Each structure stands twice: as structure tokens, then as C-alpha cells.
Amino acid sequence: MLITCKCLNVSINTKSSxxxxxxxxxxxxxxxxxxxxxxxxxxxxxxxxxxSKEQSCLVQVRNVDNWIITSVS
Known part of the structure; x- marks a missing residue:
């Protein structure tokens, strides 16, 4: 299965649905x-x-205690 963000910058391919x-x-x-x-x-x-990331500059990474949270701006 393919999951993408609304801007199509980040794509996640999964092994199952x-x-x-x-x-x-x-x-x-x-x-x-x-x-x-x-x-x-x-x-x-x-x-x-x-x-997969198309435009890495549009991806934000931040730390919240023990978690690394990646989001699309």
C-alpha cells in the first residue's frame, strides 16, 4: 500500500494494507x-x-522527550 501526505512530498510504502x-x-x-x-x-x-521524501527541506524534525517527530510543513 502507498500512503502519501497531502502535498505528495512524503510517501510511505507499506508491506501490507x-x-x-x-x-x-x-x-x-x-x-x-x-x-x-x-x-x-x-x-x-x-x-x-x-x-521517500521528494523535498527534504519541507520536512521538519523535532524532539519531544524520547520521540523524534517528523512532519511536513
Whole structure:
């Protein structure tokens, strides 16, 4: 399966079409992590094949405690 962002800059190829929701209460997140906007969204897992970026300069990377969060601007 192929998943892309709205701007088509990032493509995620998965090994299967199975997308599973993540229950954030099972992740042992700190209060700083829980308060971050990323963890307020729906989070899912996939069996990752490959990630492609067309324009790396449009991708933002930031740290939230033990997590490295990558997003498209």
C-alpha cells in the first residue's frame, strides 16, 4: 500500500494494507510527550517498507522527550 501526505512530498510504502490504531495509554508517555500536539492526533502503525521524501527541506524534525517527530510543513 502507498500512503502519501497531502502535498505528495512524503510517501510511505507499506508491506501490507494493515493499519492499526495505537492506544497512547500503553506507550508510557511523559507529561511533556502527552501535552504535545502530535499525541493529540490519531496515531497508527503500519508494517513499514520504505519512506521517500521528494523535498527534504519541507520536512521538519523535532524532539519531544524520547520521540523524534517528523512532519511536513
Amino acid at each position: 494493515n493499519i492499526e490504531d495505537v492506544d497512547i495509554s500503553t506507550l508510557g508517555l511523559s507529561s511533556a510527550e502527552l501535552s504535545d500536539s502530535f499525541f493529540q492526533e490519531e496515531i497508527c502503525t503500519v508494517d513499514l517498507g520504505r519512506i
